[in-house]
Amino acid sequence: MxxxxxxxxxxxxxxxxxxxxxxxxxxxxxxxxxxxxxxxxxxxxxxxxxxxxxxxxxxxxxxxxxxxxxxxxxxxxxxxxxxxxxxxxxxxxxxxxxxxxHVRTEDQLADILTKAVSGKVFHSSLDKLGMRDIYSPT
Structure with a gap:
């Protein structure tokens, strides 16, 4: 939601x-x-x-x-x-x-929506946003 x-x-x-x-x-x-x-x-x-x-x-x-x-x-x-x-x-x-x-650039969650980030930062941000892999087995 x-x-x-x-x-x-x-x-x-x-x-x-x-x-x-x-x-x-x-x-x-x-x-x-x-x-x-x-x-x-x-x-x-x-x-x-x-x-x-x-x-x-x-x-x-x-x-x-x-x-x-x-x-x-x-x-x-x-x-x-x-x-x-x-x-x-x-x-x-x-x-x-x-x-x-001020928030450190590494901790800026919106960056995954606006620019290219490393895989580590991307997955870390997804976890912080509470988004999970919908394709993973439950």
Missing amino acids: QIGLVLSLIEGLLQKQKVVARSSAEAEYRGMAHGVCEMLWLRHLMKDLGFKPKYAMNLYCDNKAAIDIAHNPVQHDRTKHVEVDRHFIKEKLESETINMP
């Missing part, structure tokens, strides 16, 4: 890019902004269903440069191309709606 929900959300997000990123931090930051939008939508949905969120939601990120941009109160020339996303994420951080903990 949970995996189906995650996969349906991911399928909804897969679409042709409208903008080309100038750096990996910019690409990560734009992805973070989209992730925050989805998290807010889920938060409102849960609220409508009667589950009041007690804590800030965690948006795990493996890009330290993007996390630093989010926490930096000073606007730089390097970040002017993501200014709207930066203000949006900064507002959610300050209101404690979200947290942005």
